[in-house]
Each structure stands twice: as C-alpha cells, then as structure tokens.
Amino acid sequence: MNALEQAAGFVTVARVSDVEPGTVRVIELEGRSLCVGQTEDGEWGAIDNVCTHDGGTLGEGELDDAAVECPRHGGRFDLFTGRVLALPPVRPVAAYPTEYGIRVLVTLARSDGDDRCLSLAEIAKREKLPHAYLEQLAGDLRRAGLVTATRGQSGGYRLARPAAQIAMTDAIRALEGPILEMPCAGVGDLEHCDRRQPCSVHEVFQRVYESLSLSLGATSLAEVLATAGGPPYPIEVRRRRIALTAERNTQETPTA
Numbered sequence: 001m002n003a004l005e006q007a008a009g010f011v012t013v014a015r016v017s018d019v020e021p022g023t024v025r026v027i028e029l030e031g032r033s034l035c036v037g038q039t040e041d042g043e044w045g046a047i048d049n050v051c052t053h054d055g056g057t058l059g060e061g062e063l064d065d066a067a068v069e070c071p072r073h074g075g076r077f078d079l080f081t082g083r084v085l086a087l088p089p090v091r092p093v094a095a096y097p098t099e100y101g102i103r104v105l106v107t108l109a110r111s112d113g114d115d116r117c118l119s120l121a122e123i124a125k126r127e128k129l130p131h132a133y134l135e136q137l138a139g140d141l142r143r144a145g146l147v148t149a150t151r152g153q154s155g156g157y158r159l160a161r162p163a164a165q166i167a168m169t170d171a172i173r174a175l176e177g178p179i180l181e182m183p184c185a186g187v188g189d190l191e192h193c194d195r196r197q198p199c200s201v202h203e204v205f206q207r208v209y210e211s212l213s214l215s216l217g218a219t220s221l222a223e224v225l226a227t228a229g230g231p232p233y234p235i236e237v238r239r240r241r242i243a244l245t246a247e248r249n250t251q252e253t254p255t256a
C-alpha cells in the first residue's frame with residue numbers, strides 16, 4: 001500500500017489497476033468488500049463480494065461477458081446490478097452505482113464555488129472509492145447532462161448546472177435507469193403491461209412509484225449537500241468500528 005492510499009484509508013487486496021479486461025478482483029474499501037470487474041469492452045462494475053447463496057467470494061470467480069460466476073457452486077450475478085443470472089443463489093447482491101454516483105455529485109457540488117474541475121482521482125481519494133469504476137459512473141452522469149468533463153492537465157469534472165437544479169430523480173435515473181423496475185409504473189405507461197387487467201399489483205406499484213418520484217424529485221443535490229456528514233455515529237457504533245479496524249489491522253500485520 002502506498003502512502004497516498006494509506007492516507008486515504010484504503011485497504012488494498014488488489015489494485016483496481018490490476019483488474020484486467022474480462023476479469024474480476026476483490027477490492028476492500030472502508031470495511032466494504034467489493035467484487036470489482038472490467039468487461040472485455042472496458043466497462044467497469046462493482047458488486048458485493050459475498051455470494052448470497054453460501055458465502056462464495058465473487059471477486060475470486062470468473063467474468064463471462066457481464067456475468068460474475070461464483071467459484072463455489074457456479075451461481076451467476078450481473079456485474080452492474082447484482083441481479084441473479086443463474087441459480088443456485090436466489091437473492092441479488094448489492095451494487096452501488098447510485099450511492100457512489102451521488103457521492104461523486106456531492107463532492108463536485110462541495111467544490112463548485114472554487115471554480116475548478118475535480119479529477120476522478122481526487123474524487124476517488126476524497127470519497128474512498130474505486131477510481132476506475134468512477135469513470136463508468138461519471139460517464140453516465142455526463143451523458144445525462146448532470147456533469148461536464150474537460151480534458152487536459154487541469155481538466156476534470158464539474159456540475160453542469162447549480163446543485164439546487166439537480167434533483168435526486170435525475171441522478172438515480174442517470175445511474176440506475178428507471179426509479180422502479182416495473183415497466184407499467186409511471187404515468188401513461190400502462191400499455192407496457194402484458195398482463196390481463198385488472199392487474200393484482202399495479203395499484204400498489206403505482207403508489208410506490210409516485211411516492212418515490214415525488215420525494216426524490218423534491219430533493220435537490222443542494223439539500224443532500226447541506227445534510228452531508230449528518231450527525232456523528234452513536235458511541236456504540238463508533239466503538240464497533242474502532243474494534244473492527246483494530247481487528248483488521250491485526251490480521252494485516254505480517255508475523256515475523
């Protein structure tokens with residue numbers, strides 16, 4: 001681990017730069033164990049490293065196109081969404097595009113007054129995130145018109161418009177697609193439903209969709225920034241984190 005990574009709090013099992021196209025690796029960041037992979041096409045993804053079937057280490061598995069194959073029993077997960085693609089697992093693993101993407105936006109919003117671009121390396125260091133994966137997310141944010149990118153030595157990313165004009169719905173749609181994975185949920189989208197009417201779940205999904213859209217649409221990036229950091233963790237949580245860090249450091253100290 002180099003001094004920069006130490007200062008940033010990185011615990012490196014493998015470097016993101018070690019991840020060859022068409023492979024996955026285990027990357028540990030801030031107490032979170034990730035399976036980070038790069039497809040043959042150069043697209044990056046990151047999902048939880050622990051298989052939901054029986055604890056297999058996904059970062060030690062194989063990557064076939066965008067499917068991560070668990071080395072224990074061959075279950076498969078989507079590298080970008082964590083969705084199950086092949087049994088035996090039935091539950092998805094967590095993926096983090098929204099969390100990481102919003103962290104990128106918050107970091108850019110925080111430095112918006114400085115009138116300068118931020119490089120992804122700088123954002124990755126500040127937020128302790130896998131740099132290469134951020135390129136993927138920053139690309140999604142740029143295509144959605146939420147950030148702009150400038151090339152060159154002092155280039156980097158900045159918000160495309162003031163934080164008060166970026167709603168969380170814009171960010172989530174850019175990073176994950178539809179707010180709710182239900183093709184018929186949304187005004188005027190009923191024709192996408194291929195079930196016979198009346199549909200037993202449409203009403204409830206419509207209500208969930210409306211409530212999510214309303215609350216996320218009314219929350220701007222500026223508000224997220226204003227509450228970033230939040231109250232300090234309760235004392236018992238802080239104790240648990242200190243104990244966990246101490247335990248991890250002991251495991252990593254090489255024995256003579």
Ligand code: FES
Nearest residue numbers: 051054056070075
């Ligand atoms: S532990 Fe992953 S498929 Fe069984």
